[in-house]
Amino acid sequence: RARQLERALADSERTHQLRDRATAVLKEEIAELRRSARRDGVDVGYLKNVVLQGFQSGELPSHTSMLLVLARLLEFSPAELAGIQARDKASASAAFALPFGLGRGG
Numbered sequence: 748r749a750r751q752l753e754r755a756l757a758d759s760e761r762t763h764q765l766r767d768r769a770t771a772v773l774k775e776e777i778a779e780l781r782r783s784a785r786r787d788g789v790d791v792g793y794l795k796n797v798v799l800q801g802f803q804s805g806e807l808p809s810h811t812s813m814l815l816v817l818a819r820l821l822e823f824s825p826a827e828l829a830g831i832q833a834r835d836k837a838s839a840s841a842a843f844a845l846p847f848g849l850g851r852g853g
Contacts (some may be wrong), residue, residue, distance in 0.1 A: 795821040801818045809835045 798817055801807035806813075809831050818828050 752799075791821065795823070799823065799827055803834060805834070 798807070798821060802809050802814060814828075815829065817823075823831075
């Protein structure tokens, strides 16, 4: 009789441990789903406009591969991408022209 009770107790403890593990896994899955739902709630249009403005203003470097990655993820239009690249070329040209232009004026 004592052995039966010991086995029953051991089975009960194993069941309890399994339930605790399952509960922990489910809690983590719920937390991940909540994080995912919050990410899904982000206004992608707003994010796109902020990133686009950063590239257009020069605050974000447009000469990196990150531009193409973000352009694809945020679905920049061909015109938006061309505008960023044109601004990059114009600022590069201006950087070369400034020292020479300054020398002629004085």
